Amino acid sequence: MSAEPHATLPPVRLPSDAELARDALGAPLFARAVRLARWAGPDTRVDIGGELVAAQLPEAAAALGFDAADEEGAVLASQAWRVAVDTGLVDVTEPDDDDGEEESGTAVPGEDLALVTGGAPGEVLDLWLAALDTVLADASVPDLDGLVDALDAGGEIDFDQLDWNPRREADFLDGVLANLYLLTVAERGAPDGPVPLPVLAASMVIPQDMSEPTDAVLEQVSDAMMRLDDQFRQLEPIGLVEFRPVDEALMAATDDEELAAGSAAGAADDEDVSRYGMVRLTSLGLYGIRARMLEAGVTAPAVGELADKGADALLDAVSGYPEGAAQAEIEQWLTGRELPAAVAELLAAARGADEGGPLRRLRCQQALAPAGPEAEPAVRAVLDDPELGGLARVWLSERGAADVPAPDGAMVFWLTVDTIAAQLAADGETAELPLLMESLTAHHTGFFDQVWRVEHPATAYVLEAMGRLHPNKKAAKEARKAAFKARSRQS
Structure with a gap:
């Protein structure tokens, strides 16, 4: 493939x-x-x-x-x-x-x-x-x-005369199936709703940097869509896909230009979209396309593959997973393990001042979220840890645990930087991130006068992001000044 x-x-x-x-x-x-x-x-x-x-x-x-x-x-x-x-x-x-x-x-x-x-x-x-x-x-x-x-x-x-290149045709179909696989796993990691055939055809024809497709490109989309209609009819009986073909009445009643425009732009409602053809990879289809990708040297992980690995391998891997897939992988990893020992192993693997550390700690926190009282001794054991103490306090406080020591200022600021760095690594600059920044900084007078001194490798990076994204203009300006001080301090 x-x-x-x-x-x-x-x-x-x-x-x-x-x-x-x-x-x-x-x-x-x-x-x-x-x-x-x-x-x-x-x-x-x-x-x-x-x-x-x-x-x-x-x-x-x-x-x-x-x-x-x-x-x-x-x-x-x-x-x-x-x-x-x-x-x-x-x-x-x-x-x-x-x-x-x-x-x-x-x-x-x-x-x-x-x-x-x-x-x-x-x-x-x-x-x-x-x-x-x-x-x-x-x-x-x-x-x-x-x-x-x-x-x-x-x-x-x-x-x-035939205008047919076997290698080119095979590569085209491989590309379509790879795109369909990616569309499927990027959303939920498993078969969900069908994909409109025009979307697949457009993914193979329209350049990513083309904002408005030309008539010639739309015609190519229409041609590709009809090729795919024929190919998916052949692939459905082997169990690879579930397929709703292009409505024959639609093809008979529509000229090529109208079909091209309609297929590329979609239609006004779901019923109209479905008339242009819908395709869905089955679970067996996902298995088959993944097997072909692995043979081609593509890294195509499957949830559950890390069940027998150590916590360090688990957190490193799931740091790059979407949240739902990460949670599913973590749950499988925890299954069959003694919870206290597993929690201790996860916490140890979450440490580190490297660039991936914040996201590892976020995934560790995600792994600990469903844990019950059995995990408490292992969590309390890291209360004095400079990297994990804040995480431990949050976990214990959420469960109403007694005798949870209050964090000092240095730990609060360190945890704030670590949390924002993890969110940036996980999802980038999302619409929700400015609200998180505002929430984390609102209750600390003189926050930016102190945070630039935090001994965290991502301090300057986080402050620069806050300078761009913080919803309060005054706070954003203070963040930019603090970022400059942090960069100078690092230098």
Whole structure:
């Protein structure tokens, strides 16, 4: 799969391998491939390449429950047979045409067929991934009518006439699926609502720095949307996506220019948007695209992978996760651990004057939020720690604990700097951050006269941010002066 080898994606939340394997076995195309593998026997005949001979397609279609005389059933049988061969569910012996005589090869159930019922979930998923490769390759091929028109006198495909580059088409589909994956995991890390087809098409065509698409670009979006409509129809039977195709009545009633404009700009309401096509990656689809990305060298984490790692690895990793995914990862890490020891390990891992320290402490605080009385001894043990003492006091006070010592001024200012630095690292300059700044500074007279002296590596950085963002103009000016003093002090 085409991808930036060093790219890092948000974590995905996946069901267990057992659940995914059940989904794989239930995917219509994979299930049909399994049925044909069981149907194959001594009388099964194949051509060069392992394709069923034409005379056997009606019988294969009937084995799948289709009308033997139905042309669509024969097409579906042919697709399923190709998947069965490519995945090893069927073993074929191709015909030997060295003697010039027209003979057919044979096919029998393959050894891998036994994995369908007797294999581990991971082995079933490996078979499904092989099937997915076949379907993706087929989806990158243009329609057969175009291929026939592009045959030259020698029966070879004239790719220039067809205007089809196999690598380019495969990269396009890979890019679309990568974008769909990112849209899915960036929001919730798991399948949620469907994505409008025009959004995907536009993501592949419209340059990010183009504020207003030209008519030519809109036409390209329309062309891409129609390509995707055809490709997702082919990908749905393997269980990769749930897909609502473009409304055929809409295509019949709309010219290319109107379709392009409507597809790129969207429509006024949800019902109109859905007429342009909607697609949603399934959990199995997320698993499949992630597997292909990992193979391409992309860092695509999954929630739960850190369960057997130390607290230092956990906090470092979840510092880059969206809040919901971070919480899910932390919960899985805590499961099965003795809480007092786990809390102590988390607190120890949260220390550090490095740039990532504030966000580690924020994630540690997030991890401790649901902890009960069992965690109190470990938390009280860090009350005198200059980096963790403020966090510990907040945690104990929120639970109404007795005998919580009041923080001195130095700890209050240090915690303020650390909190704002963590928020900046987690979410950037959000709309809520100025309100947090105002809340943290409102109750301290002469705050900016003192805070620039705080021994925190992010003091100047935080004060500069406050100078830009603080909603009170006078306070913002004081923050800028304090930032200058902090920078000078550091120098």
